[in-house]
Amino acid sequence: MEKGHEPRLFPDDASIRHVGEGLLACTFSRAEWTHEAHLAACVWILVERPDLVPERDLPDVIRRFNESVGGVNDDYQGYHDTVTACFIAGVRLHLARCDARRTLAGKVNGLLLAPQGRRDWPLRFYSPDRLVSIEARRSRVEPDLQPLPDAI
Known part of the structure; x- marks a missing residue:
């Protein structure tokens, strides 16, 4: 684990649905929008919202949410396309390896404890300067250290 960054695990499926639904409805607070919440929302979308495609829909969802809580999406803050794409790939990889019978909370908490759930996971693929x-930030760039793994 990264020093000082033990993941905050979710107690149950309802807490994850609260994150996902709050993100989509922009009723979630800025303080609740943590690293763990980002990943929980992505898992929730992939598991329970087949009408949404994270690669297509999350950019606008996150930008809209950021603005709803007074945030700015520009060249230096707010939505980051490459980081989002990298973590979507990590979530897909985790879910492909995860027992489908696990609860939603089990899937999310397993991800948060896995390498793909670490805050620094994108740095396995991207140099800090590139990332x-x-x-x-504006658009997805290809990794410069090693390719992202396929979920299949």
């Missing part, structure tokens, strides 16, 4: 670039 913090304006280009990477």
Whole structure:
């Protein structure tokens, strides 16, 4: 685990649905929008919202949410396309390896304890300079250290 960043696990499925539904409805608080909440929302969408495609829909959902809580999406803050795409790939990889019979909370908490759930997971694939670039924030850029793993 990263120092000082033990993951905050979810007590039950309802707490994850609260995150996902609150994100979509923009009723979630800014303080609740943690790293863990980002990943929980992505798992929830992939498991319970087949009408949504994270790669297609999450960029606008996150931008809209950020603005709803007074945030700004620009070249230096707010939505980051490459980080989002990298974590979507990590969530897909985790779910492909995860026992489908696990509860929603079991899937999310397992992810948060797995390498794909670590805050620094994108740095396995991207150098820090590439990842913090304006280009990477605006649109998905390809990794410069190693390719992202396939979920299949």
